[in-house]
Amino acid sequence: MALLELSHVTHAYPPVNSLIWKKRQTKHQPVVKDVSITLEGGQCLGLLGGSGAGKSTIGKVILGLQPPQSGSVRINGIDMYACDKRAKKQLRRHVQAVFQDCYSSVHPKMTTRQIIGEPLDNFERLTSREKDYIIGEALDMVGLPADAMNKFPKQFSGGQLQRISIARAIVVKPSLIVLDEAVSSLDVANQVHIIHVLQRLKEQLNMSYVFITHNLKAAFALSDQWAVLDQGLLCGYFSSITEMRTSQNPAVKQLLEATLSGQPESGTLRQDRNLIITEGKREGVRV
Numbered sequence: 251m252a253l254l255e256l257s258h259v260t261h262a263y264p265p266v267n268s269l270i271w272k273k274r275q276t277k278h279q280p281v282v283k284d285v286s287i288t289l290e291g292g293q294c295l296g297l298l299g300g301s302g303a304g305k306s307t308i309g310k311v312i313l314g315l316q317p318p319q320s321g322s323v324r325i326n327g328i329d330m331y332a333c334d335k336r337a338k339k340q341l342r343r344h345v346q347a348v349f350q351d352c353y354s355s356v357h358p359k360m361t362t363r364q365i366i367g368e369p370l371d372n373f374e375r376l377t378s379r380e381k382d383y384i385i386g387e388a389l390d391m392v393g394l395p396a397d398a399m400n401k402f403p404k405q406f407s408g409g410q411l412q413r414i415s416i417a418r419a420i421v422v423k424p425s426l427i428v429l430d431e432a433v434s435s436l437d438v439a440n441q442v443h444i445i446h447v448l449q450r451l452k453e454q455l456n457m458s459y460v461f462i463t464h465n466l467k468a469a470f471a472l473s474d475q476w477a478v479l480d481q482g483l484l485c486g487y488f489s490s491i492t493e494m495r496t497s498q499n500p501a502v503k504q505l506l507e508a509t510l511s512g513q514p515e516s517g518t519l520r521q522d523r524n525l526i527i528t529e530g531k532r533e534g535v536r537v
């Protein structure tokens with residue numbers, strides 16, 4: 251059974267002013283149209299596409315935050331929007347998120363202990379000693395020292411804060427993390443560090459990701475398969491970079507051209523000085 255199964259998902263946001271909407275008798279347009287995606291445990295799906303393509307909306311649908319107009323979202327076979335409250339709470343534990351803006355996704359007056367401890371408080375009943383142990387473990391996994399626990403967000407760099415966001419996501423041992431532009435606001439060195447952390451967690455904890463990004467290089471480095479969205483429609487689903495590069499779909503070609511222009515046509519693509527990607531096969535990320 252697949253870990254994540256989106257089946258014919260269509261989503262439209264409600265109108266801002268429903269009265270005006272009714273008067274004009276216009277239909278609100280879906281921003282995600284009939285999208286089906288399957289992801290197995292321990293795999294990473296790179297979700298790609300231009301701005302406004304519907305990537306974040308799909309992320310929100312997977313996180314249980316935007317019920318689809320039609321279609322279904324199943325996590326380990328359980329329908330997220332058709333199950334009871336108790337099952338939904340459990341599913342929410344198993345699907346965590348890391349967003350782009352790490353500064354606004356943490357409370358500035360909370361310590362790292364409180365930030366990472368929050369999901370534990372939501373889902374577990376633990377003593378403070380047990381909590382500290384688990385938080386220390388999570389910090390270690392993302393490469394931060396235990397003394398980070400008593401510090402506040404302003405005492406960290408963007409890259410360190412993003413590691414704290416990842417520690418908060420992994421602390422409840424989810425099966426799936428939705429990473430929405432999670433490395434996009436970081437400089438290249440920090441992007442490489444975070445991708446390295448995510449790769450390690452994927453291997454150590456058999457973690458799965460939906461990696462939403464504009465950054466094709468990062469998506470190539472981390473993902474095992476790639477889905478390309480264009481105006482809400484899934485226009486390509488690829489299990490190798492070679493497959494994607496030979497696609498004749500105009501939206502896929504445009505995405506590749508826009509991102510990889512100036513790169514060699516074949517062989518090793520050397521991007522920045524740290525990221526090494528071999529066409530068709532990921533060689534690795536060096537830090």
Ligand SMILES: Nc1ncnc2c1ncn2[C@@H]1O[C@H](COP(=O)(O)OP(=O)(O)OP(=O)(O)O)[C@@H](O)[C@H]1O
Nearest residue numbers: 263264281299300301302303304305306307308464
């Ligand atoms: N809360 C909302 N209310 C109404 N429309 C929205 C809302 N959020 C997004 N949209 C619209 O839905 C469409 C898809 O948006 P979405 O944020 O999913 O795109 P995206 O692929 O993540 O884009 P980007 O790469 O710029 O983040 C866009 O046309 C956007 O204007």
Ligand SMILES: [Mg+2]
Nearest residue numbers: 305306307430
């Ligand atoms: Mg987005």
